[in-house]
Amino acid sequence: MPWPTQILPLRTLLAPAPAAGHGSFPRALVPAGSRAFPGALVPCALVVVLLAVLPGAPGLLAGPLSAQATASPGPGDPDGPVVLHAGALFDGTGDELATHVRIVVEDGRITAVGTDVEVPAGAHEVDLSGWTVLPGLMDMHTHITSDPADGYGESRFRDFPGTAALIGAKNARLTLLAGFTTVRNAGASEYADVALRDAINAGMLPGPRILTAGKGLGITGGHCDQTGYRPDLFPETGVEDGVFNGTDEVKAAVRHQIKYGADLIKTCATAGVLSAGTEIGPAQPTPAELETMVEVAAMLDRRVMAHAHGIEGIRNAVRAGVASIDHGAVLDEEIMEEMIQRGTYLVPTMMAFEYVWDAAEAGTLAPWSAEKAREITPIARESHRAAIAAGVPMAFGTDAGVFPHGTNADEFRLLVEAGMSPARALRSATLEAARLLGMEDELGTVEVGRIADLVAVPGNPLEDIELMKEVGFVMKDGRIWLEDGVPAPDAR
Numbered sequence: 001m002p003w004p005t006q007i008l009p010l011r012t013l014l015a016p017a018p019a020a021g022h023g024s025f026p027r028a029l030v031p032a033g034s035r036a037f038p039g040a041l042v043p044c045a046l047v048v049v050l051l052a053v054l055p056g057a058p059g060l061l062a063g064p065l066s067a068q069a070t071a072s073p074g075p076g077d078p079d080g081p082v083v084l085h086a087g088a089l090f091d092g093t094g095d096e097l098a099t100h101v102r103i104v105v106e107d108g109r110i111t112a113v114g115t116d117v118e119v120p121a122g123a124h125e126v127d128l129s130g131w132t133v134l135p136g137l138m139d140m141h142t143h144i145t146s147d148p149a150d151g152y153g154e155s156r157f158r159d160f161p162g163t164a165a166l167i168g169a170k171n172a173r174l175t176l177l178a179g180f181t182t183v184r185n186a187g188a189s190e191y192a193d194v195a196l197r198d199a200i201n202a203g204m205l206p207g208p209r210i211l212t213a214g215k216g217l218g219i220t221g222g223h224c225d226q227t228g229y230r231p232d233l234f235p236e237t238g239v240e241d242g243v244f245n246g247t248d249e250v251k252a253a254v255r256h257q258i259k260y261g262a263d264l265i266k267t268c269a270t271a272g273v274l275s276a277g278t279e280i281g282p283a284q285p286t287p288a289e290l291e292t293m294v295e296v297a298a299m300l301d302r303r304v305m306a307h308a309h310g311i312e313g314i315r316n317a318v319r320a321g322v323a324s325i326d327h328g329a330v331l332d333e334e335i336m337e338e339m340i341q342r343g344t345y346l347v348p349t350m351m352a353f354e355y356v357w358d359a360a361e362a363g364t365l366a367p368w369s370a371e372k373a374r375e376i377t378p379i380a381r382e383s384h385r386a387a388i389a390a391g392v393p394m395a396f397g398t399d400a401g402v403f404p405h406g407t408n409a410d411e412f413r414l415l416v417e418a419g420m421s422p423a424r425a426l427r428s429a430t431l432e433a434a435r436l437l438g439m440e441d442e443l444g445t446v447e448v449g450r451i452a453d454l455v456a457v458p459g460n461p462l463e464d465i466e467l468m469k470e471v472g473f474v475m476k477d478g479r480i481w482l483e484d485g486v487p488a489p490d491a492r
């Protein structure tokens, strides 16, 4: 039977029964490597599992389950305070789990965290005693309005302007239910990303908090332009499309994106794997163009993220003062040292490299993309391993959209396989990501005063990082979207 992993917390069924309920939890902090807590069965999860394993039982989200979810308080938007009873907590500030913690949420904010905090009268209580609670996960490189393409870019001729927004609505739900409560979106066509962000913020549909770039900015013929086509097939691109040549056009292009709703600026400092007709090594914008971009964006309180593979483009972007190098395939010791000095983040998007590598091997990429994927992926693996070892600031980012949305958490496995400790990998997707956005006073940790974005996984992710793919509880802005693996009624 095919299990949707984020819906079925199977490990809760397989875990040993608790010895003596809540009272058996040690109240002190436990070291990272130790077995944190007994996997108490959450009654509601058991019901889900039993329903699902009954022969001929309806699908997980069909009638009986919906009825069951309605009968209990269940997911949704309860009035008044919510109290989470967490078996364990990774609060994002350190390397360890705390056990048997209560988290009180009121008006979308965390108002109390601790082992002895009082449960406010009339609170909606959520039993997460078999779970580890973490800050909501944050992916710093998504293309939420895109689905995987074959590298030929044929959809440009078929899709209507509204198509991207509808693809985004589908992916926003998948992303949120996978535990990603915030994403930094790295560019979209026709402001579909801005429309999607605004629709989510207005409560029209479920999705993560989106901070988005609008259209990516780059040079004529660069990775952020339309490349590889005959000139009569598309109108020539200009500043309104994010294409600049010279510092004056850079100023206009930055201000144009901000005028239409960009929260940040994305630039293409080098070519990319999936664009046609370009080599991946050379730098694309000039150092002066990048410096101007960072300067005028900063004047309007926006940060710049730079897509970059080759070392020269990476150097130019780091020295211009961008907030992050995304992908960062080719790194040397000198530039890693400079990134550490300046606090420039690397957003490695390991999943994207693995996906294009696999697609190249499977013969499903366009030949020009496959060639670049084969050339760059082994180099990127080495660079990322070296950056982790050197202590380059790193924020979690996947490039979801290059591969299917909702699977973002597999990046945790790749980070750990490349030498990152599980705790640091979790912080890269929480506190470090919040710092990259300049939102560390609002997001990224479980502390009093923070926005109530919280997720839970069934076990200890410091021992088994792949548990991050089994998120079974999601709260965003104090509202519960997933509980015991069951989506809230308007997220089904």
Ligand SMILES: [Zn+2]
Pocket (backbone or CB within 6 Å): 141, 142, 143, 186, 307, 399
């Ligand atoms: Zn990207």
